[in-house]
Amino acid sequence: MNAVTLLDRTPPAAGCDRPVLKERGQREVFCGLTGIVWLHRKIQDAFFLVVGSRTCAHLIQSAAGVMIFAEPRFATAIIEERDLAGRADLHEELDTVVGRLLARRPDIKLLFLVGSCPSEVIKLDLNRAASRLDERLKDRVRVLAYSGSGIETTFTQGEDACLAALVPGMPTLSETAPAPLMVVGTLADVVEDRFKALFDGLGIPVVFLPPRRSRDLPAVGPNTRFLLAQPFLTDTARALEERGATHVAAAFPFGEEGTTAWLAAAARLYGVSEERFAEVTAPSRDRAKRAVARHRPALEGKSIFFFPDSQLEIPLARFLARELGMIPVEVGTPYLHRRHLADDLELLPHDVLVSEGQDVDKQLDRCRAARPDLVVCGLGLANPLEAEGITTKWSIELVFSPVHGYEHAGDLAELFARPLGRRDRLRV
């Protein structure tokens, strides 16, 4: 690729027709509640109150794992026997819990009531509860609801549900107003700042969803064009489209190639010239290429197997295959959004098996038979596979670490190179 053709793009074949192995069996993936772990870091004046069971509280605690046990901006309202037996009015109970919580935390400006499997199954209407509380707490705290339940969401879909819940409350941008580009999906602040700098350089006004402060919710209208920064935002995209915004299709910003394609999609839209685009992106692109190239010797020709986890699997496999010469064997994803992933699917080598959903025991059989050099999987599978002599990379780190954009392309490659490098060092 040279600078002159940077903004050229052949649209992917309409509707990717690659065969996908659909699995239905035991899933070994977190539920959407997990998203709270990074969402509460991002929206700094938001509190996440899960309405669920002890299991839900334990899940978040276990997923948060190494975090310091301070008083975090999330908690669980644990449903008890008396609530179920009808001896207590659930809505009254919830109001009391929220009252206690807000008395403790006057700094909270946005409260999410987060639904769980138990709250869904007993049909506790949290949307209703949220609007009632929202009405009551007007001017003090906004109250919204979404579901992170395991019967409806896997892992990163919790973020999707959360952001989708924010959309109706976004201010309206009039039809005549010029609309800044909207970047959608939680990014580490350091990544967001780098993207902001690049868009500034390109002369593209940009806003981010979610914002760092709840009052900074961006406006949306029929002129809004949005780029997804994360591949798991199906419902959020739909909600934005319902408010008139238009999705800008692009590969996801992982690695030098993905980031360039992603930025280029925006640049085309805002009429940025080839020259300016090349000039603004060149230093970062060079740095990214050099940083990625350092890890190529460790990864080139190595096979890799993805267990489904975050829905980042396809863009990551694309990055590893095209920029590092790895050989994806199977790329599992909990859910495949063909339209949002069209560009990445197109770029992913066509002989790679893509699987959607999971039957974990069968997938482990396939994995053992393939003997890949590296397996990307959840925390429940990693040590057992290592004990079988298979090198693994924890997928959760890919969600918790800054890995988007040019400046983190090298870090992203390193996350995959490190376990292999470690294996080479050890003589025990």
Add this chain to the structure above:
Amino acid sequence: MQLTVWTYEGPPHVGAMRVCTGMTDLHYVLHAPQGDTYADLLFTMIERRNARPPVTYTTFQARDLGSDTADLFQSAVRDAYERFKPAAMIVGASCTAELIQDDPGGLAKAAGLPIPVIPLDLPSYQKKENWGAAETFYRIVRSLAGPHAPAPGHVRPARAAGTRPSCNILGPTALGFRHRDDVREITALLDRMGIDVNVVAPMGASVADIARLGEADFSVVLYPEVAGTAAQWLKRTFGQPLVQTVPIGVGATREFIAEVAAITGVDATAVLADPASRLPWYSRSVDSTYLTGKRVFIFGDATHVLASARIATEELGFTVAGMGTYSREFAREVREAAARYGVEALISDDYLEVEEKIAAAHPELVLGTQMERHIAKRLGVPCAVISAPVHVQDFPARHSPQVGFEGANVIFDSWVHPLMMGLEEHLLGMFRDDFEFVDGASPSHLGHAPAKSEPHDIQVAPAIAEAVAGGSDAVAWSVEAEKELKKIPFFVRGKARRNTEAYAVEKSIPVITVEALYDAKAHFGR
């Protein structure tokens, strides 16, 4: 509804998982949504297990509700049997499946597997992890050992002459606090007494082992939280006496030995005479004088809290400043003990309440779980971990038991070490105005490169720093008083600061001087 920030115990099915994962050929089919599979990581990451827990989750979804969740469960049972070929199976529901009422027990039975299938009924909205472990273990023991029960009224035949007495060790599970090392320690101790171990259960036991629990002469109830119910049933059914002293600490270990000797008639004189623990001498040696009257706050599961309170007072000469447990099942025992130490027991699983109580007690050492370790860190107080819930650090590479004489050695080290570190910090602080100890000077054995910025105070996390700073902007500190305050050991400095400020507010002193500092000290002096 209960507002919960952090939980000490998981749901009861996690207790069942700890029992099942500890065993060698049992499988658990759990009717649960996908998110509940997080529990696997407790075992594979925290305990670093090299295999997945033997648990199959049905991972039903919203679209399955009302149609075929029952079929899903039944096929999960069949598939799990085909794939894992366990010797027995436990089946049950997690919190969500409990609500959809599919009757896992009945469905599994209808599947007609050629192995024992044990249904579990673990009410998720009432009970918690340890109760779940105890109930599961009891159900397993009843189902598998029950068929070998002697007829009622049958009298246990006397042990054949010349054979060693044997016992079962009951209670250790997967993910237990030092269970791995405790089992090795207690087994060696019993062996030295001339006693064999028939079965250790649930950890390490097979289904066949559970069936022959009745063969032992007596039971050692090592962790009553898990083993209590099953042990009582074994006692009733097989006439096996129970040894219920938990041998944590020197005194308790000696009592344990005496109790075992009384039940079995073995001569324990030699074992008791062996100066196997260094704790008594280390505690009497003069360098330990500074431990006298150290105020400790103790919190954790009941077994470890009760044992720790005894060790703290009788074997290390500490003072109990507060104690409590999250094990409501053992509230009575803990309350009684607390009364003996002159404090009121805190029976709570509310982390914020525990934090509040610890802060209010101004302890000089916290003995708690990993969660209290974080509280202590924020308060700048030394801490040692004595109980579950566990963290990866609670599975040290070295042998590190809590029970028996070696356990007492381990406890001496792990409790005294953080206090010594505190003392060292204080000495460093005292000398810091000497010219070679100016802030930033690095220890001489590290050469003379200036250290970057060496905070002598333990860093206090922002949340608490804010909370602490919250009330303090009303009064100011003079430079001299601030300096004087730094001479006070860091682990009581926070308390001194708070007391002085409270005193200043009360007496309407706008600026705290050295005088005011010492006035306050005299005012609050205990």
